[in-house]
Amino acid sequence: MKTAEKQRIQQQFQEKMDYDELLNCMRCGFCLPSCPTYIESGKDEAHSPRGRIALMKAVVDGDIEPDEEVKRSLDMCLGCRACEPVCPSGVNYGHLLEQARDIIYQNQQPSLPVKALRKAAFKGLFPHHNRMIALTGMLGFYQRSGLQTIARKSGVMKMLPESMQLMETVLPSVPTSKLMKNRPRHLQPAATTKKKVAFFSGCLMDTVFLPTNDATAKLLQYAGCEIVIPETQACCGALHGHSGEKQQAKALAKRNIEAFEDTEVDYIITNAGGCGAFLVDYGHLLKDEEGWQTRAEKFASKIKDISSVLIELEFHKQNLVLENEVITYQDSCHLKNVQKTFMEPRQLLESIEGAAYVEMKDAGRCCGSAGIYNLVESEMSMQILDYKMKQTKAANAKTVVTANPGCLLQMKLGIEKEGLTKQIRAVHIVDLLLEAYENSNKQ
Amino acid sequence: MLTKEIKQQLTAIVGPENFADSKASQLVYSFDATPQFQAMPDAIVSPRNKVEVAEVVKCCSQHRIPLVPRGSGTNLSAGTTPQQGGIVLLFKHLDQIVEIDEENLTITTQPGVNTLELIEAVEAKGLFYPPDPSSMKISQIGGNINENSGGLRGLKYGVTRDYVMGLEIVLPNGEIIRTGGKLAKDVAGYDLTRLFVGSEGTLGIITEATLKLIPMPETKKTVLALYEDIDAAARTVSKIIASRIIPTTLEFLDQPTIKVVEEFSNIGLPTHVKAMLLIEQDGSTQTVEKDIEDISEICRENEAIEISVAKTEADAEALRTARRSALSALARLKPTTILEDATVPRSEIAKMVKAINQIARKYDVEICTFGHAGDGNLHPTCLTDARNKPEMERVEQAFEEIFQTAVDLGGTITGEHGVGAMKAPYLHLKLGEAGISAMQGVKQAFDPYNIMNPGKMFAKSSRKRVVVSP
Numbered sequence: 049m050k051t052a053e054k055q056r057i058q059q060q061f062q063e064k065m066d067y068d069e070l071l072n073c074m075r076c077g078f079c080l081p082s083c084p085t086y087i088e089s090g091k092d093e094a095h096s097p098r099g100r101i102a103l104m105k106a107v108v109d110g111d112i113e114p115d116e117e118v119k120r121s122l123d124m125c126l127g128c129r130a131c132e133p134v135c136p137s138g139v140n141y142g143h144l145l146e147q148a149r150d151i152i153y154q155n156q157q158p159s160l161p162v163k164a165l166r167k168a169a170f171k172g173l174f175p176h177h178n179r180m181i182a183l184t185g186m187l188g189f190y191q192r193s194g195l196q197t198i199a200r201k202s203g204v205m206k207m208l209p210e211s212m213q214l215m216e217t218v219l220p221s222v223p224t225s226k227l228m229k230n231r232p233r234h235l236q237p238a239a240t241t242k243k244k245v246a247f248f249s250g251c252l253m254d255t256v257f258l259p260t261n262d263a264t265a266k267l268l269q270y271a272g273c274e275i276v277i278p279e280t281q282a283c284c285g286a287l288h289g290h291s292g293e294k295q296q297a298k299a300l301a302k303r304n305i306e307a308f309e310d311t312e313v314d315y316i317i318t319n320a321g322g323c324g325a326f327l328v329d330y331g332h333l334l335k336d337e338e339g340w341q342t343r344a345e346k347f348a349s350k351i352k353d354i355s356s357v358l359i360e361l362e363f364h365k366q367n368l369v370l371e372n373e374v375i376t377y378q379d380s381c382h383l384k385n386v387q388k389t390f391m392e393p394r395q396l397l398e399s400i401e402g403a404a405y406v407e408m409k410d411a412g413r414c415c416g417s418a419g420i421y422n423l424v425e426s427e428m429s430m431q432i433l434d435y436k437m438k439q440t441k442a443a444n445a446k447t448v449v450t451a452n453p454g455c456l457l458q459m460k461l462g463i464e465k466e467g468l469t470k471q472i473r474a475v476h477i478v479d480l481l482l483e484a485y486e487n488s489n490k491q
Numbered sequence: 492m493l494t495k496e497i498k499q500q501l502t503a504i505v506g507p508e509n510f511a512d513s514k515a516s517q518l519v520y521s522f523d524a525t526p527q528f529q530a531m532p533d534a535i536v537s538p539r540n541k542v543e544v545a546e547v548v549k550c551c552s553q554h555r556i557p558l559v560p561r562g563s564g565t566n567l568s569a570g571t572t573p574q575q576g577g578i579v580l581l582f583k584h585l586d587q588i589v590e591i592d593e594e595n596l597t598i599t600t601q602p603g604v605n606t607l608e609l610i611e612a613v614e615a616k617g618l619f620y621p622p623d624p625s626s627m628k629i630s631q632i633g634g635n636i637n638e639n640s641g642g643l644r645g646l647k648y649g650v651t652r653d654y655v656m657g658l659e660i661v662l663p664n665g666e667i668i669r670t671g672g673k674l675a676k677d678v679a680g681y682d683l684t685r686l687f688v689g690s691e692g693t694l695g696i697i698t699e700a701t702l703k704l705i706p707m708p709e710t711k712k713t714v715l716a717l718y719e720d721i722d723a724a725a726r727t728v729s730k731i732i733a734s735r736i737i738p739t740t741l742e743f744l745d746q747p748t749i750k751v752v753e754e755f756s757n758i759g760l761p762t763h764v765k766a767m768l769l770i771e772q773d774g775s776t777q778t779v780e781k782d783i784e785d786i787s788e789i790c791r792e793n794e795a796i797e798i799s800v801a802k803t804e805a806d807a808e809a810l811r812t813a814r815r816s817a818l819s820a821l822a823r824l825k826p827t828t829i830l831e832d833a834t835v836p837r838s839e840i841a842k843m844v845k846a847i848n849q850i851a852r853k854y855d856v857e858i859c860t861f862g863h864a865g866d867g868n869l870h871p872t873c874l875t876d877a878r879n880k881p882e883m884e885r886v887e888q889a890f891e892e893i894f895q896t897a898v899d900l901g902g903t904i905t906g907e908h909g910v911g912a913m914k915a916p917y918l919h920l921k922l923g924e925a926g927i928s929a930m931q932g933v934k935q936a937f938d939p940y941n942i943m944n945p946g947k948m949f950a951k952s953s954r955k956r957v958v959v960s961p
Contacts, residue, residue, distance in 0.1 A: 071877075074822045076524045077565045077629045081605075090537075090583045093564070099519035106518050117515035136755060137822040 049116055053156055057114040060151045061107045066144065070105040073098065073139045079131035084414045085124050088431050094121045097131035097141050104148050114152065122148055124428060126421055127290050128381035128414035129325075133388075142386070143332060146289055153292025169420075170293050174251050174283040175300055184255040185225040192221075211426040211461065218460035223258040235265055235275040242272035242361055246313040248304075248351075250323050251283040252453045260453075263482040264319045264354055270485060271361040273317075281307040286326035289333065290419050298337065301330045305340070305347045315352040319478055321380025321452035322419065324387050327351045353383055354478055355392040355451065364399035367488035368481065375400070375480070376408045376445035378436070378459060380452035384412055393451055393477055400484045408443035410435075417458035429458075430465075437462045440472065448474045493533045497554055501536055501578075504546040509537040509584070520561065520579045521572065524626075525913055526827055527877060528569035530576065532559065537581040541659065541667060541698040544580070548696060549665035551578060557945050560692040562602070562634025565626035567830055568911030570638060570691050574946030582633055585698065588612055595673040596704045597656060602633020602697055618704040621648035624907075625818065633697055639689030641907030643740045643814065646865035647773075648705075650907065652688045659699035660687060663938040673701060686933070691909050692944040694937045708773035711739070712783045713807035716790040717764040717797040721745060721848070724766035725841035727793040728864045731770070732837055734789060736782050741865025742769040742814050743844075748821065748861040748872075755820040764796065768864070769814055771807075817861045818872065825857070825874035831890060833897035834906030837867040846896045847871045854889040856882065868906035894920055915950040 079097040080086050086096035093099035100121055106112045122145065129142045157163075173179055190196055199216075206213065231254070245268060253261050268275050281304050285297035304327070308316055318324040326333075331345035358364065377393055384390040390412070398405045416422055416432030440448055440462070448463075450456040459474035493501075493512070502510045512534040522529045533556075538544045551558045557577025564571050573579055582603030589599040591613060598613055598620065606627040613620050623642035624630060630640070636658075641650040657671030660683075671677055671684040687694060718724040728741055744752065744767045753760040760767070768790070772782045783800060790798050801807035822828040835843045844860060847869070851858040862869035871893055873886050894904045894917050904910075904917045919927055931949060934941075 068826065071826045072822070074524070074526065074828055075522055075564075076818070076822075077563055077626065080563060080629050091563075091581075093519035094516055096519075102519055102522065103515060112514045112518050115514060117513045121515060121519075136818075136820050138755075 049114075049119075049156065054113045054115065056155045057151055058107055058110070060155065061104070061114065061148070064151060065104060065108050065147055067108060069140060069144055070101060070108065072137050073101045073105075074137055075102070076136065078134050078136055079141075082130040082134045084126060084128065084130070084416070084432050085428060088428060088435070089124075095124050100125060101139070101141070101144060104144060119152055119156075122152065124425060126381075126414050126416070126418040126432075128418060129385040130381060130412065130414065132385055142329075146294065149290070149292035150294040151292075166291070166293075170288050170291065170296055174287060175296065177251065177254070177282070180251050180255045181225055181228045184222050184228065187219065187256075188222040188224060191219075209423075209426045211422045211429060214461045214464050215423070215457065218457060218464050220256060222256050228255055228258060231277065232265070233277050233279060235269055235277075237272045237274050238269045240272060241274045243314045243357070244274045244276070244312070245357065246308055246311045246316045247275050247277045248281060248284070248308075248316055248318045248323065248327065249277060250318070250320050250453075253320050253323075257453050257456075257476070260319065260476045260479055263476075263478045264317070266482055267354065267358065267363065267478055267485070268317065270366070271358055271363045273357075273361070276311050276313065278307040278311060284323040284326045286322050287419050289326060294333075297326075298333060301333055301344065302337075302340065305330065305343050308347060308350075309343065313350065315357055316347070316350045317352055317354055317357055319354045319451075319476070321353065321383030321387065321389075322454060324351055324353050325382030325385075328387060351387075353387055353389045353392070353451070355396055356389050358481070359392045359395055363481075364396050366485065368400040368484035369488040370400050370403040370480075370484050371487075372402055373447055374404045374406055374443075374445045375447040375449055376406050376440065376443045377411055377449045377477075378408070378415055378440075378455055379412045380450065380455050381412075381414050381418075383451050393449070396477065396481060397449060401488075403484070406443045406445055408439045408445070410439055415455050415458045415462070417452075417454035419454060422458060422461075433458060433462045433465070437466050441466070441468075446472060447480065448472060449477050449480055450474060451477050493556070497550065497556065498534070500550050501534065501547065504543050504550065505536055505538050509539065511535045520564075523561075523564040523566050523569065523571045525567050525569040525572065525911070526829055528572045528912055530572050530574050532573040532579040533576050535579045535581060537583050539584040541585070541661065544696055544698055545661045545665045545667055547578070547580065548661050548663060551942050552663055552665060552940060555940050555942060558696075558942050559944050560633070560637065560696050562631035562637070563626070563629045565630050566634065566638050566909060566911065567832075567913075568638075568905065568909040569913040570909050570911035570944075570947060571634075572912060574912050577942070580696065582631060585633075589699065591616055591618070591704075592673065593618070596706075597673045597701050598704055599699065599701045600632055601699055602631060602636070604632050606630045606632050606635055613704055614707065617707050619707045620654065620702060620704055622651045622654060632700065632702075636688055636697055636700055637690065637692050638909045639907070641863065641866075641868065643742060643811070643863060645863055645868070645907070646741055647737045647739045652685065654703045655684055655688050655700060656703050657701035658684050658687055658697055661696040661698055663695060663940070663943050667698070671701070689909065691911060691947050693934060693948055694943060709775050710779050711771060711773040711807070712779050713801040713811070714770045714783055714786060714790075715799050715801070716768045716770065716787075716795040717761060718766040718768070718794065719764060719796055720794060721766045721844060722841055723794040724768055725844050725864070727768060727790055727795065728840050729838055730789050730793060731786055732865070734785065736772075736785060738770050738772045738782070738786065738865060740769065740771040740863070742862070743767070743864035743869070744769070744814065744817060744861040745844075745859060747857075747859040748817050751820045751823060751859075752814070752817050755823065761797070768795075769811070771811075814861070818870065821859055821872050821874060825876055827875045827877040829873040829875065829886065829890075830908075831871050831873075831893065832862070832868060832906045832908045833871060833893050833902060833904060834866075834868040835897050835900045835902030837865060839900040839902065840864055840867060840869070843867075843869060843897065843900060843902070847893060850889050850892050850896070853892075854885040856886050856889050858889070863906075866906070867902065891917070910948045912947055915948055918948065918950065
């Protein structure tokens with residue numbers, strides 16, 4: 049890092065970091081045992097929440113420069129926010145991390161390829177639904193045309209890092225472009241209307257995981273919801289926010305608030321823990337944008353995860369049947385630590401007849417997916433995943449249930465890595481619930 | 492600053508991956524859980540075994556480099572801040588339980604084992620290791636031994652000291668010695684085991700410990716008693732002990748503490764009362780039932796307005812969790828939280844609580860008090876803002892008066908947090924100059940070059956400071 053760059057970063061730390069929040073950390077260390085990178089790094093304070101906050105504060109105080117090591121410590125953070133619920137002082141670590149990353153990335157000259165990749169992904173891809181469809185369409189062509197077979201046989205894949213190689217094998221068969229383009233905009237409940245909800249479709253969920261979005265809509269209909277799906281909605285901006293692209297995240301937030309503002313619904317439903325957590329925080333994201341904070345908070349107050357609304361509408365009291373299978377649940381960090389939704393998914397799974405729910409040890413610990421973390425910090429991600437797979441195997445479950453697309457892919461990746469594709473499957477909770485609901489209605 | 496030569500020596504001993512001296516790594520090991528204390532080490536070294544520990548100690552001794560052993564850095568007396576720089580020594584590689592001996596009822600462990608993991612390992616075998624400091628989820632057993640940690644169960648079961656039977660120690664000259672053993676009786680020479688427990692890393696490096704275990708009590712019950720009068724609660728504490736009942740825990744929370752804890756953990760604590768006692772008894776079912784009945788009666792006689800027995804283990808655990816997080820929950824109120832642990836004989840509890848309230852009023856500072864009332868170990872906690880200098884001066888004066896009052900009542904300046912850098916200026920209140928000299932003689936005998944955690948325990952000058960950092 050160049051001196052001028054460091055000075056700029058330091059100055060902006062002094063201007064923009066919330067110093068009261070930094071002081072709020074009393075360094076008690078209660079966060080340490082909850083931090084996956086602290087544990088996996090062999091208890092290195094530099095990879096703990098307490099250590100990272102101390103580093104941020106030291107940069108503001110001018111005690112140290114924001115050098116590569118400081119950046120490394122912040123980069124290594126999963127952003128799982130498991131440190132927040134256990135923090136007695138209530139430090140909002142997530143906000144501190146986002147602000148610090150934003151300052152560093154906006155002031156640093158990344159290497160050209162990284163810059164190009166970031167620009168392509170964050171500016172060129174995620175915000176544009178049509179481009180997501182196009183790219184997913186290309187992926188579909190790759191999968192269906194025989195190219196995939198050729199790529200795998202040729203050994204080209206071996207040139208990629210382990211997590212990318214595995215990712216290529218576990219990506220689901222994606223829908224055709226036609227299916228992705230013709231989405232419903234308004235759906236009626238199966239019987240009487242109990243709630244009117246809007247559905248936040250998400251960018252990945254509405255392309256690569258399209259069937260899961262369809263399943264979500266069906267569950268909502270069965271549970272008694274009238275559903276509107278605003279066409280002008282966009283990507284939630286979480287990937288941008290977590291990666292130091294705050295301005296773009298703000299632009300996306302505004303688009304979403306506008307898209308849902310006139311829907312007059314009881315709730316806005318998400319089925320991706322990561323998106324949901326970012327959406328409920330729009331008030332904070334837009335706190336300095338004139339005229340937006342109140343609108344953002346109103347939007348955020350309506351966000352509800354699918355599990356949560358299903359419990360409220362007593363969907364778990366419906367007949368749900370699976371055939372003799374042991375299931376376990378892997379928490380989505382952001383669903384649990386930010387949206388505080390962790391009882392509801394378990395309650396739903398426990399209500400399935402014929403299925404035995406087993407809680408895996410440390411189900412609340414991150415799986416190592418964390419947005420694009422498993423691609424950029426492959427080594428640590430795989431180490432965290434290995435621990436997760438150890439617990440998954442110990443739980444003896446046939447089905448691992450997840451509540452976020454990143455977690456779902458990562459668990460699939462873990463299963464592939466362990467060579468257990470014949471014994472264990474990873475599913476999104478809505479797909480499993482729909483399967484259980486349709487099973488019982490067949491009988 | 493370490494010379495290139497010393498760096499090379501240390502790296503050769505522990506391997507390059509176990510030596511760190513970047514600015515960032517120095518910074519993250521410059522503090523512990525004590526507010527207002529911070530000092531940068533020169534390097535962080537993680538030896539892989541006791542032989543490497545001894546080699547590192549020899550190197551430091553040869554070059555007169557300060558050496559600070561550090562567990563998880565959760566202590567509250569600035570016991571692990573490297574006040575004079577030097578090496579912070581970590582125990583991440585010495586993290587194995589060596590043996591649980593079910594015949595002699597002992598556990599032998601390396602220092603880097605997490606306290607809670609150790610407790611769970613012995614409990615899985617139906618055995619019990621009672622010391623339970625509030626930080627046990629995070630702390631390492633080596634840190635507990637060096638600080639002689641207490642906990643909630645101290646009243647009945649004692650503290651860490653009462654469970655350490657033997658130690659393996661690397662002395663400041665690099666020699667490795669063993670003290671004590673799996674022996675209930677052992678009078679061979681000076682009791683070095685007791686000397687090293689609570690020595691705060693100022694005499695040597697503990698590399699292994701043999702700890703006493705006891706059978707797991709059959710059952711446990713938890714009672715909550717609420718008071719509209721803080722004195723009535725304090726009187727209850729004295730009365731329970733005077734009635735020949737020794738509960739496992741007898742914890743006291745005052746109103747400001749109750750309010751904050753409830754806000755943090757939402758477990759339904761009533762926030763309108765002035766004081767709360769959390770009382771637990773364990774043992775055989777019969778004894779526990781009778782004691783809990785008697786305790787409830789004493790609470791009633793002493794004007795408790797509400798007495799409830801936790802119905803389920805989950806209820807009881809929630810109450811204990813709330814008490815455990817009291818300190819940190821208080822941190823929500825103000826930017827700076829200063830926790831003290833002035834301790835008095837338990838018969839003097841009521842007087843001490845009253846005195847603390849008066850002192851807080853006198854100096855116009857906000858002090859919440861909670862603590863292990865059963866063993867006289869109170870935690871007067873000051874909520875303040877380090878940026879407010881005039882207030883910090885008053886906080887300083889208030890604490891000095893609290894310490895003096897505790898000593899006057901036959902108590903001490905610190906019950907379980909240790910002296911460290913924070914309480915060093917006050918040690919003379921408890922020991923007198925002759926007492927300090929005697930201790931300095933011991934220190935000099937073991938550590939003639941003063942390399943072991945220098946700047947702790949003994950103040951350089953008589954200038955007092957608890958909260959105003961240098």
